[in-house]
Amino acid sequence: MSLSASTLTITTSPTLIATGLNGASWLYLHAPTGGNTVFVGPSNVTTATGLELPKGALQSFWLAETDKLYGIVATSTQPLMTMQTGGR
Numbered sequence: 001m002s003l004s005a006s007t008l009t010i011t012t013s014p015t016l017i018a019t020g021l022n023g024a025s026w027l028y029l030h031a032p033t034g035g036n037t038v039f040v041g042p043s044n045v046t047t048a049t050g051l052e053l054p055k056g057a058l059q060s061f062w063l064a065e066t067d068k069l070y071g072i073v074a075t076s077t078q079p080l081m082t083m084q085t086g087g088r
Helices: none
Strands: 003-011 015-019 025-030 039-041 058-063 068-072 078-086
Touching: 003 015, 003 068, 015 025, 015 078
Parallel strands: none
Antiparallel strands: 003 078, 015 068, 025 058, 025 078, 039 068
């Protein structure tokens, strides 16, 4: 089992947030209050099709092995804090 954390910069193009670890993993995302809204989804995510992350809240996602989660914003950039745990 592993644990990793980072702060990513989400842009107006689909930005890779995480890939599921060997044996699957939990991914926790925190979008700070203020700034741009982050939307998440598959590699073709858009602000119209993505799942909106509530600002200031912690969201968790279960990623199967090799699943990839992307994020996007409508304008400029937005920091996104991540923590991923799991794997074998």
